[in-house]
Amino acid sequence: MSEAVSALNAATASGVATVEEVGLRGMITLRGDLSGKAVAAAVKAAVGAGVPDVRRIVQGDQGAAAWMSPDELLLLTGYDRAAEAVAAAQDAMGTAHGLVVNVSDARAGFRVSGGGAREVLGKLSPVDFSAEAFGAGQFRRSRLAQVPAAIWANENGSLEVICFRSVAQYVFDLLRVSGETGGEVGFYRA
Amino acid sequence: MLILTCPYCGVKGEETEFHSGGEAHLKRFGPGSSDADFEQYLFMRENPKGVHLERWRHANGCGKWFHAARCTVTLEVFGTYSAQTTEPPQHIRDAISARRPGWTWREFS
Ligand SMILES: [Zn+2]
Numbered sequence: 001m002s003e004a005v006s007a008l009n010a011a012t013a014s015g016v017a018t019v020e021e022v023g024l025r026g027m028i029t030l031r032g033d034l035s036g037k038a039v040a041a042a043v044k045a046a047v048g049a050g051v052p053d054v055r056r057i058v059q060g061d062q063g064a065a066a067w068m069s070p071d072e073l074l075l076l077t078g079y080d081r082a083a084e085a086v087a088a089a090q091d092a093m094g095t096a097h098g099l100v101v102n103v104s105d106a107r108a109g110f111r112v113s114g115g116g117a118r119e120v121l122g123k124l125s126p127v128d129f130s131a132e133a134f135g136a137g138q139f140r141r142s143r144l145a146q147v148p149a150a151i152w153a154n155e156n157g158s159l160e161v162i163c164f165r166s167v168a169q170y171v172f173d174l175l176r177v178s179g180e181t182g183g184e185v186g187f188y189r190a
Numbered sequence: 191m192l193i194l195t196c197p198y199c200g201v202k203g204e205e206t207e208f209h210s211g212g213e214a215h216l217k218r219f220g221p222g223s224s225d226a227d228f229e230q231y232l233f234m235r236e237n238p239k240g241v242h243l244e245r246w247r248h249a250n251g252c253g254k255w256f257h258a259a260r261c262t263v264t265l266e267v268f269g270t271y272s273a274q275t276t277e278p279p280q281h282i283r284d285a286i287s288a289r290r291p292g293w294t295w296r297e298f299s
Contacts, residue, residue, distance in 0.1 A: 054200060069252035070198050126204045141199075142207055143250035 016116030032098025
């Protein structure tokens with residue numbers, strides 16, 4: 001059995017913000033009718049969370065659920081229990097039309113924390129990352145420079161990014177350079 | 191700058207978050223159609239100075255296709271609406287009329 005490793009093996013960089021690759025994480029794509037009982041049961045069974053509202057992420061006792069599109073959620077959980085969570089979700093979906101698939105190894109994740117976190121993201125994306133516009137629990141898909149990414153705000157003020165694994169190095173370098181000391185813009189003043 | 195609001199996820203984003211899909215409400219003429227109809231369908235496009243109806247996709251976002259009514263001169267967006275329609279809904283027509291009285295576009299007005 002080969003040993004699973006994340007895209008950048010927990011690389012870190014620090015400047016006006018700290019950028020860390022979050023390492024291995026269970027990620028599950030769930031598609032179906034988000035207003036239906038089957039999807040609600042599947043999310044509950046997989047990560048113990050409710051179905052998130054539009055552009056929100058909600059925490060559960062086994063992970064989190066994020067709104068990706070009108071018919072798609074992203075479930076986050078421990079890497080080692082992803083297969084088990086997929087099975088639980090599929091069970092709960094029953095015969096309802098939908099799809100549950102483990103995408104843990106197809107994506108990479110980064111955490112950006114510290115005082116400059118919002119600015120580091122703000123320089124890379126056409127999104128208002130001010131604390132008023134993008135508070136804890138908000139979830140937004142957009143682009144970071146030239147590649148798509150999903151970004152959300154944690155309770156502790158840090159921001160998290162998910163991108164395709166194939167562009168992990170590109171996204172890490174973007175975040176690292178955007179967060180270099182001396183590159184402050186001072187747009188999002190506390 | 192062109193600012194579009196995705197009717198599916200509600201994001202008000204600037205143009206680089208979206209991808210243009212060309213003219214809206216094309217009627218497809220496929221196998222069995224006349225050469226003239228097929229030529230019209232395949233090649234002939236509106237190129238208005240003013241009100242235009244287009245398809246857009248929220249490519250760097252929720253991924254959904256939708257329709258937009260906008261002005262090609264000022265980049266004013268009169269409204270965005272569902273992809274699941276073959277003609278602009280009444281509230282979009284009203285929104286265009288409020289800003290561009292007497293507008294026409296193909297068979298719509
Ligand atoms: Zn959208």
